[in-house]
Amino acid sequence: MTDLVELIVRRTRRLPRPGGGAGETEVVVRQFDAVLMSAGFKLSREAMEHLAGRDEGTVVDFAVRVLAAVRREVGDHVRHNTYFKDFPGGVPDTLEFWTRCLAEALLDPVVAERGITGGDGLNLLDLPSYGRYLHTYEEMLAAHDELIPSAGDRVTLLHLGGTLEEEASRLYLALAGSTVPLGEDDADALRVLASHCADGPQPEQIPVREHRAHINQVRLASGKDLLVDTVTDVLRLASVLSGGSADLEPATRLRSPSRRARRALLAALDGVVAASPAKLGDVNAHREQWKRLGERLHPHEYPCWPHAARVFAVARGEERAPSLAARVQSAMDARDVLRATRILTTAPGLLFRSLDWLVRSAASEEEAHAILEAVENTVEQVSGRVLLSLREHLDNRSASRGGHRIFITRKSRAWKGPDNRAPLDMSLALRVCEILDAEVTRRLPEVDHLVIDREIWSVALPLSGKSSPSGFGVLPRGSYSPVEGNLLRFFIYWRQREKTTDLDLSALLLNDDYTYASQLSWTHLTEVGGEHSGDITSAENGASEFIDLTLGKLQQRVIIPQVHVYSGEGFDELAESFFGFMVRDARQAGAPFEPATVRMKSDLRGHGRVALPLVFLRGQDGRWRAKWLHLFLRGGVNFNRVETTGMTTAHLVGTIVDREYLRVRHLTDLWSAKAAKVTFLGDDNDAPSAPVTFVGRERPEDLPEGSEIFDLTRLSDLIPS
Known part of the structure; x- marks a missing residue:
């Protein structure tokens, strides 16, 4: 069962006010805050004051649930080991490493007895010491000093919200009423919240048809009338009831619904067609799915709904209804x-x-x-x-x-054509x-005082949530974000479900004209300014790989991190897989994975065999910034690696980087004409004394009560209906 506290914290960065009795738990709350800070989060002052007035049992239970949420957000809920225990130190030259693996195999009596070559010759990936951890997670941690805190470490504030029921209702109404299609994670959250909030306030409008299907699933279960006004609304609901997608892509293998559900679906269809026969034209877009649904609904058994039967007649070609x-x-x-x-x-x-x-x-x-x-x-x-x-x-x-x-599908598959x-x-x-x-x-609404954080200007407007994966610090495709710090570290983690799976993390380095310059991968462990943590070839209990790049040493201006499926399960089949990056300064030590240095972590869920999360670009001023891609390439079934996909990636990314995306600045510039007063965060302005409308990456702590906040957790709410 989904924990609502975790869901709300991860989705909104707000803390539902816990119940419980009164108490004095300031010490416990400060301990809670200290643990949060180790993961890069912190309680707002208002949250600390409220929690300090609750009893100890309530605070401890609440802290456990919140910590679980934020650790999962940044990827700290799993153990990140490395093949080379001292990484980024102790990474050998590639040829030296292979020679050492081969020598160890020759000295192994078991290997000597059975030999190290097969019918196809020597397979270096099968050497006994290759591709699997040779030390424990605890041994790896012991080889590293403690992380040295830095002023540049990320701190994400967690603000105090309303009660659990208030926050659940607020989030439900926001997701159901969103003007842009939700991503997979948010769609899952909508389904959970729709069930929890079935008897509470409902959205005045549900602009996106896919969202309506999820809500109709809950309404059907509770015996309420369905919200449908097109025949496709009914087909979407049938797809969701069969465990498929509300966007009808790919087509779902439809199941036979219960008798009560059949009656509800047919009654809904009958009402739509009776009110507007012209809507029969919509049947043609999904003709085969309608045929399959007709075989499961048995409309001939219900002569009381003759208009519903016409839908299936159109699907079979017995009645003409041009779209x-x-x-x-x-x-x-x-x-x-x-x-x-x-x-x-x-x-x-x-x-x-x-x-x-x-x-x-x-x-x-x-x-x-x-x-x-x-x-x-x-x-x-x-x-x-x-x-x-x-x-x-x-x-x-x-x-x-x-x-x-550039052609990009709703499933984030990309290719380039003339x-x-x-x-x-x-x-x-x-x-x-x-x-x-x-x-x-x-x-756009008229507002008294619009406060804008200029850092939000480089973020692309989220015109579809489907293009952005779930995770922490994830921005819409086309967004820019600055990269501050000298050391850039990529990481991936994956855990296989059934088949042995080898994912590979690579970094492709390109020249100014997007031609090949160099790379870091399992076949190229070291390069000027960079190290690879070593190749892991199986992830039954989970596996991680890292790449370090010292930005000041690089001559190239383009860095493209890539994740390849070398063999085994695809990104959409794995039990879990995600990518992220960290930023550190030159003096910081610490373990390879330190949650306080994580700037972004995104789930890898797509239908290609090569993932391109983002690209890093150095500007004319020497500063680095990331541009978000969220793309997948088809790749091969197996043996994908940077040597075979690099040229395709370079040509594709070069075209995408040149593409213009509509950014938040476009909207705030328009909105400024509707505001009585406009100020900018960070300028020398007097602190506002009355509620304001704020647009920025993160909510400041000291905004007046009653302010309207549009931060990264509410970015889609900026899109007018």
């Missing part, structure tokens, strides 16, 4: 842009998603004027996420990308951008 997309395609095939535009005005969201296509196809001023007029007349009916996505798209269409474009699209009429595109900005500004 809106098919009608648009027919008009475009006939080169009738005016007719296509008229059809699309009945579906404003699809109109805006098709705008590039329409503008490219416009062959006269009349057609261009009709498109612009359709945009102006329907812009108020389009979601804020679609408006901002189109704005970002138009920014990139106006720039040259060397004749290439850009054969005709150029846009940029005067028309500019006018559309003005309309989009004006509409987004109109939807």
Whole structure:
């Protein structure tokens, strides 16, 4: 069962107020705070004062649950061992290391008896001392000095929230009402909270259809009416009931629902079609899934719902119901842009998603004027996420990308292809951008005092939560974040589920023009400015690998960390897998993994065999910063390594780095026009005495009571509905 305290702490950085009796536990709370600080977290002053007034048993139990949450956030819930016990010291030259492994094998009497070669010759990975830990975790820790604290170590404040029920309801309403699709972790949280909050307040709107499916699952179980207004809403619910995805990708193997669930699904379908027969056109997009669902719902047994039966007749081809997309395609095939535009005005969201296509196809001023007029007349009916996505798209269409474009799926699979699209009429595109900005500004609320942390400006707007994995310090794809410190350390951890699995951590170093310069990997353990911790080839009980890079010694300007599946289970099959990076200064010692130095940790969950979490770039000023990728490449079934994927990675990343992403600054610049007063965090301003609206990476501690906070945990809430 999911612990709600852990869920709320990890998702919001707020502490639900524990119950219990009164007491005086200041000493216990300070001990709790000290342990939190070792993991890079700290209690806010208000949280410390509240906990100090609770009884000791309550505080201790609460502390255990909070510590479990924050340690899992940064990857400190597992033991991180290294192949080379003294890493980053004691890492040998690669050839020296292989020679030593071979010599040890020759001296092993068991190996000498059976031989060290097979039918295919010598396999270095099969040598007895290779790929498995030769010392315990405790022995590795004993070889390292204590971490020397640094002013640059990360400290993340945990603020005091409301009661557990209040925080659960608050988070549920935020997730259910999100204007952007949730990632896998947040979707799981929504399912848990929807069940817990089934009898409490419900969101006024559920803008994202996938979220509605999860809530409908709970409503169905509790006998409440379903929230559906399209036939696809019903199919999404059927997919979720079968253990599949609410976005219907990939298609789920549908199960036969209970008799009560069948009746509810058919009744919902009947009501949708009876109210709007035109919605039968949506069936064509998932025709095969509808056929499978019909075999499990048995609509012929329920003549009381004749409109529901029509859905399955369309799926079987017995009734014709052309979709809106098919009608648009027919008009475009006939080169009738005016007719296509008229059809699309009945579906404003699809109109805006098709705008590039329409503008490219416009062959006269009349057609261009009709498109612009359709945009102006329907812009108020389009979601804020679609408006901002189109704005970002138009920014990139106006720039040259060397004749290439990037394709990224909702599952974060990426590839590059030629850009054969005709150029846009940029005067028309500019006018559309003005309309989009004006509409987004109109939807932003008026505020008395807007406080902005400039550090949030480089963060990309989260136009889809699906593009960001769960974890700590994870930013949306395309975001920039500064890298302060001299030592950059990557780490991965994985634990196999059934099959022996070998993941490999590598770092590809590129020149200014994205050509190959060097690398660090299990085949190249040392390089100027860097060391690899050694290759682990099995992870039954979990395994870790590290790479150190001393940034001041590097001549290259591009660093691409990669995680390869060399053999075994994929990222989406492993029991657990994650990537992260730490930053330290030159004088800090400590164990290879120190949670207080972790800047980012993200789960590795994807359908490719090569993961590209982010890229590090050195600017003209010599400073390093990270740009977030969250991408997966197909790779091979086995034996993926940097030598075989490096060129593909370099070409892909070079194009992605040049892509422009719409950032938080775009939104705060628009919002400033709706604020009576705007100030910036860190400037020499008087402390506000009345509630403010704050936009920044982390919530400051001393904002007035009643302030509205938009930090990284609420970034998607910035997107207007």
